Structure formats: C-alpha cells, structure tokens
Amino acid sequence: xxxxxxxxxxxxxxxxxxxxxxxxxxxxxxxxxxxxxxxxxxxxxxxxxxxxxxxxxxxxxxxxxxxxxxxxxxxxxxxxxxxxxxxxxxxxxxxxxxxxxxxxxxxxxxxxxxxxxxxxxxxxxxxxxxxxxxxxxxxxxxxxxxxxxxxxxxxxxxxxxxxxxxxxxxxxxxxxxxxxxxxxxxxxxxxxxxxxxxxxxxxxxxxxxxxxxxxxxxxxxxxxxxxxxxxxxxxxxxxxxxxxxxxxxxxxxxxxxxxxxxxxxxxxxxxxxxxxxxxxxxxxxxxxxxxxxxxxxxxxxxxxxxxxxxxxxxxxxxxxxxxxxxxxxxxxxxxxxxxxxxxxxxxxxxxxxxxxxxxxxxxxxxxxxxxxxxxxxxxxxxxxxxxxxxxxxxxxxxxxxxxxxxxxxxxxxxxxxxxxxxxxxxxxxxxxxxxxxxxxxxxxxxxxxxxxxxxxxxxxxxxxxxxxxxxxxxxxxxxxxxxxxxxxxx
Ligand code: GLC
Numbered sequence: 001x002x003x004x005x006x007x008x009x010x011x012x013x014x015x016x017x018x019x020x021x022x023x024x025x026x027x028x029x030x031x032x033x034x035x036x037x038x039x040x041x042x043x044x045x046x047x048x049x050x051x052x053x054x055x056x057x058x059x060x061x062x063x064x065x066x067x068x069x070x071x072x073x074x075x076x077x078x079x080x081x082x083x084x085x086x087x088x089x090x091x092x093x094x095x096x097x098x099x100x101x102x103x104x105x106x107x108x109x110x111x112x113x114x115x116x117x118x119x120x121x122x123x124x125x126x127x128x129x130x131x132x133x134x135x136x137x138x139x140x141x142x143x144x145x146x147x148x149x150x151x152x153x154x155x156x157x158x159x160x161x162x163x164x165x166x167x168x169x170x171x172x173x174x175x176x177x178x179x180x181x182x183x184x185x186x187x188x189x190x191x192x193x194x195x196x197x198x199x200x201x202x203x204x205x206x207x208x209x210x211x212x213x214x215x216x217x218x219x220x221x222x223x224x225x226x227x228x229x230x231x232x233x234x235x236x237x238x239x240x241x242x243x244x245x246x247x248x249x250x251x252x253x254x255x256x257x258x259x260x261x262x263x264x265x266x267x268x269x270x271x272x273x274x275x276x277x278x279x280x281x282x283x284x285x286x287x288x289x290x291x292x293x294x295x296x297x298x299x300x301x302x303x304x305x306x307x308x309x310x311x312x313x314x315x316x317x318x319x320x321x322x323x324x325x326x327x328x329x330x331x332x333x334x335x336x337x338x339x340x341x342x343x344x345x346x347x348x349x350x351x352x353x354x355x356x357x358x359x360x361x362x363x364x365x366x367x368x369x370x371x372x373x374x375x376x377x378x379x380x381x382x383x384x385x386x387x388x389x390x391x392x393x394x395x396x397x398x399x400x401x402x403x404x405x406x407x408x409x410x411x412x413x414x415x416x417x418x419x420x421x422x423x424x425x426x427x428x429x430x431x432x433x434x435x436x437x438x439x440x441x442x443x444x445x446x447x448x449x450x451x452x453x454x455x456x457x458x459x460x461x462x463x464x465x466x467x468x469x470x471x472x473x474x475x476x477x478x479x480x481x482x483x484x485x486x487x488x489x490x
Contacts (some may be wrong), residue, residue, distance in 0.1 A: 345369030371417030
C-alpha cells in the first residue's frame with residue numbers, strides 16, 4: 001500500500017467532518033475546514049469541489065449524500081438572481097450553496113451564482129459537473145429511475161437548452177467568460193478554454209445517454225449529437241500540439257482570406273512563445289489551453305488535458321502522448337506536489353495584463369503555475385486509463401508523503417510546488433478526497449471499475465493527422481475546414 005494508513009485515516013476524518021446536513025440529511029461537503037479561512041465562502045459546498053467527495057462516497061457505498069446533493073442543486077436553480085433587463089438562464093446551476101444555522105428544515109439553503117464570489121464570476125462549469133456526477137451516480141447504483149424522473153429529465157433538458165443556445169459562436173467549442181470554471185479569477189481563460197470543452201463534451205455525451213427521446217427532446221438530441229461529433233473532431237484536430245503541428249504553425253501563412261485556407265484563425269507564427277521551443281519532447285503532445293482569432297494559448301493546463309483523456313475527447317494515441325509529456329517534464333508538472341495547474345506561469349507585464357495584477361495569482365502561485373493536490377484523482381485515473389500505473393504510483397507516493405503532515409493544503413507555490421501556498425487554506429476537503437480516490441484506484445479493483453463507468457470511453461481510433469486528411473477529402477477543399485457549416489439557401 002503506497003498511501004500510509006495514517007494519511008488515509010486523516011483524510012477520511014476530514015471528509016467526514018466536512019459533511020453538511022439539511023433537515024437531518026447529508027447534502028454536501030464544505031470546501032475547507034480551516035478555522036482561519038481565507039474567504040468566507042470556503043464554508044460553503046461548491047458544486048465542483050463536491051465531485052471528488054462524491055466519488056469517494058460512491059466508491060465506498062455511501063450513495064445517499066450524492067443523490068441528496070443532486071436533488072438539492074436542481075432545486076436551488078430557482079434562486080438565481082436576475083440582472084435587471086435580463087431573463088433567467090434556466091439551466092444555470094449555482095457555484096456553491098450554504099446551509100444557514102443548524103440546517104433546520106425551515107432554514108432554506110442559500111445558493112450563490114457568482115454574486116458572492118470574488119470578481120462576480122459566472123459558474124459555467126457547475127451544470128456540466130452536475131450532469132457528469134449524475135452519470136457516475138446512475139452507473140454506480142443502477143438507479144436509472146432517478147435520471148428518468150420528471151424532475152431530472154427537465155433538468156437535463158434545461159441544461160442542454162442553455163448550453164446549446166446560440167450566442168456569438170464561430171466554432172463548435174463553447175464560448176465562455178474569463179474565470180468561469182475551476183480557475184475562477186481572471187487568468188486570460190476567456191473564450192474557448194480547454195477545461196470547459198472537456199466538461200462540455202462529457203455533458204453532451206451523458207445527456208445523449210440519459211435524456212429520453214420524445215417530441216420535446218428529439219430536436220435537441222439531434223443537435224446534441226451533431227455538436228458532440230463536431231466538437232470532438234475540432235478539439236482533436238485544432239487543439240492538438242505536437243512537434244509536427246508546431247512546425248506547421250511555425251511556417252503558417254497569415255492574412256489569408258476566404259473559406260479555402262489553412263490558417264483559418266489567422267495565427268501569426270510570431271505569437272509562438274519562446275519557451276515552447278525545446279520544451280515539447282518529440283514523442284509527446286498536449287491539447288492547447290485555448291483557441292481564438294489570432295490567438296493560441298500555448299500554456300499547458302493539466303486538468304483540461306486529464307479530463308479530455310478521462311472523457312474520451314482525445315484519441316488513445318493523444319492520451320498516451322499527454323502522459324508521456326508528464327513523464328518527460330515530471331519536475332515541472334509534478335515536482336514536489338502533484339499536479340501543476342498550468343505551465344508556465346505568466347510573469348512581468350504579461351502577468352499584469354493577464355491577471356489584472358492579481359497578487360494571489362503571482363507567478364508560480366495559486367492558479368498561475370501553482371500545484372493543486374485536488375487534481376491528483378484525475379491524474380491517477382488518466383494514468384491508469386493509458387496503462388501508466390507507474391506514473392500514478394509515483395505521483396501518489398509524493399502526495400501521500402506530504403499532505404497529511406502539511407494538514408491538507410489547498411495548493412502549493414513555487415516552480416516545483418515545494419512551498420505551501422501563501423494564502424492557501426489548510427484542511428481543504430478536495431485535497432483529502434483526491435488522495436482517497438487515488439488510493440482506491442490503485443488498490444481496489446471494484447472502485448476502479450466504478451470509476452471507469454464514471455469516465456467515458458469514446459474510442460474513435462483516428463489520429464489527429466488522419467482526421468485532418470479525412471476532413472480535407474470530405475470538404476473537397478471548398479468548405480471552411482475549421483468550422484463545419486451547413487449552407488442554407490432560399
Ligand atoms: C477557489 C478555487 C475554486 C474552488 C474554490 C473552493 O476559488 O479556484 O476552483 O472551487 O476555491 O475550493
């Protein structure tokens with residue numbers, strides 16, 4: 001056993017103490033139990049933070065809290081405050097909720113849709129995580145009745161309506177504001193950040209499985225299926241970066257006009273950052289952080305890459321190459337605490353204009369190149385999925401040796417993650433849950449099977465280059481390669 005028993009016991013104790021009750025029922029877990037919390041909303045249940053807790057509960061047969069949570073979040077949607085002159089986005093789910101007083105029945109839980117959060121950020125990822133958690137619950141318990149109930153069918157439909165709604169889209173990827181997911185402070189992650197695309201893909205896949213066909217749903221389901229296919233090809237082709245593609249971008253023509261062009265987003269080769277030359281090993285690759293007009297964000301975002309592996313958004317070959325990158329750049333991406341959230345950090349003037357001079361996001365701290373133990377579960381799962389159990393064991397050994405001793409910090413600072421984060425909470429619940437999940441995945445066959453049914457296997461065997469060649473043939477070189485379009489006339 002690579003996780004010491006005392007660490008596991010301490011992690012379980014923290015998780016147990018974090019459980020929130022309402023009307024006598026367990027409904028969620030607090031974000032952190034630090035007596036000196038750095039912000040008051042850490043004493044709430046965050047939708048995204050609850051997912052690792054829920055995975056532990058599902059693996060350990062405590063399914064009641066998960067179903068209560070799923071119901072509660074669905075009910076809380078009505079509390080969304082509406083800006084004057086706007087309409088309610090019915091599928092939007094809160095970022096977090098709190099249970100007032102002692103959780104008495106008459107005291108209604110109160111949801112936050114970003115209004116109480118720093119920077120007033122919109123929680124785009126919440127409904128995506130909720131849908132994926134519903135899938136995990138149904139797969140683990142076999143309780144398909146819950147997903148087919150009127151309330152949950154309506155929930156799935158409203159989510160799909162919201163996330164498929166047309167705004168100002170120019171690609172199959174989902175367009176979002178900055179700070180709308182785990183990275184919930186300004187970090188230049190507006191537009192089409194990878195993590196959102198992976199979650200969106202998982203949500204589309206799940207909705208196709210769980211939303212029943214019928215007159216109200218058929219059109220939506222058809223749109224969902226198309227969007228899933230175009231998003232998958234788009235990410236596999238255009239977000240992918242390896243040595244071959246880097247060369248191609250390096251030699252791009254720019255300022256091309258019309259449909260029949262290669263450099264559709266008009267990426268200037270001059271925008272390739274210096275650090276990438278020599279950093280990307282020959283046999284490795286990864287999905288880029290973001291794509292937009294004349295914009296590639298070359299930063300490596302771990303969670304988006306790991307979730308893309310777990311939800312089958314990458315091809316298997318791409319998944320292996322991503323794990324290869326972790327292995328080759330171990331010191332930078334894992335270092336002294338798994339896992340680095342994004343590499344490299346933005347520094348100097350780039351830090352000022354990317355973060356708005358955010359002191360919490362100084363270079364190599366917090367979201368800007370910090371190390372987050374809560375990402376360990378996704379790393380372990382992705383490593384096992386790609387046959388790299390060896391990497392999972394190495395990472396878990398590093399984390400297990402420090403986390404309990406350091407009292408479960410939220411994040412670590414420094415190029416290698418050697419320092420406890422300057423403003424990190426201690427007793428952060430998803431840091432503990434993540435270690436427990438990783439332990440189960442490595443040691444317990446039935447937990448691994450449960451986890452596999454949470455993740456998605458979408459094995460379309462093509463590589464990014466064969467997909468591109470296929471697309472060229474299909475389009476006959478006349479249709480815009482980047483954004484598959486249907487031409488309507490008359
Ligand atoms: C921070 C993190 C966010 C997390 C929250 C509660 O704001 O950036 O991802 O959900 O803390 O832990």
